[in-house]
Amino acid sequence: MSKTPLRPHPLLAAMLGLLLASASPAAEPALKSFVAGQASALQGARFEGRVEAVRQAVLSAQVPGAIVQLQVKAGDRVRAGQLLLQIDARSAEQSAGASEAQAAAARAGLELAEREFARQQQLFAKGFISQAALDQAEAQFKSTRAQLNAQIAQAAAARTVSGQYLVRSPYDGIVSEVPVMLGDMAMPGRPLLTVYDPTALRVTAALPQSSAAALPADPAWQIEIPGLAGGASIQPTRSQLLPVVDAGSMTQELRLDLPARLAGLVPGQFARVSARVAARSTASNAGNASSALIVPASALVRRAELDALYVLDAKGRPILRQVRLGTRRGEQVEVLSGLSAGESVVAEPQLAARLSK
Structure with a gap:
């Protein structure tokens, strides 16, 4: 009589397979x-830098006075010669008017002295006056003419001073800072506005002296500006390594000019600078x-x-x-x-x- 072979239960076979799998050593992960x-x-060296304007002007007051007009704010685009700010110039205007009036009076005196000198010349030619009288009339005429020139120069100086009460933009640009308000007192040397040219920007970075010494003759620089649209590296149009070492930090300043009219760039932004140097x-x-x-x-x-x-x-x-x-x-x-x-x-x-x- 033949015996039927015993077959394990399917559930027991699955549990036995799991136990054997857990007992076998796991494969070690490969090391990178x-x-x-x-x-x-x-x-691989990167240097931290910042964006700055090649042309940036801090406009300050040349004369004292209260600010009576403030026609721009930070972020405004301005044109060359545009009026930005006006200081109270009433006293200067009055002084300029007085100087111009004095010049007009001196001009009338010169006309009178000129006619008098012409009459004296005619009388001298006929022998009615002496040489001394003619010389005196000539001296009076020259003195009056000199006084007129002085009055004209004084009036021009007064008009120039009155023009200093008007602050205008030196070039097309953007107003980046306005640290004053309407009614503030402007004093000589006090900053009133800051204007920069957005079409001329550059990146400056401080290179350690050892890294600056290892630079090749014409390195190919790359600039990365986090947050810039596109995220691609920028190739500068011109590079300049200043031939001066800062005694405090022992670094040299590197200047990299950026292409014109890059969108989203403003002075003060953080930048990374690296040199493309092939491995040797x-x-x-x-x-x-x-x-x-x-x-x-x-x-x-x-x-x-x-x-x-x-x-x-x-x-x-x-x-x-x-x-x-x-x-x-x-x-x-x-x-x-x-x-x-x-x-x-x-x-x-x-x-x-x-x-x-």
């Missing part, structure tokens, strides 16, 4: 790594002090006062190795010692720490 290579000291081979960089090993700051492991990196050995296992760091350039850090070009560095130190236990 990169090859350390020698690069230019400027590669190890052989070409041998003995070059301006090249270094650059690694991402996210790959570093800091324990107490030690800095380290996880480096893959010949069998692909992560080994923690102490390194000595140099200058940090944005999101990248220079490695001075403890790492050689061509070695594989783990990009995920937290995962490498778990796997190395």
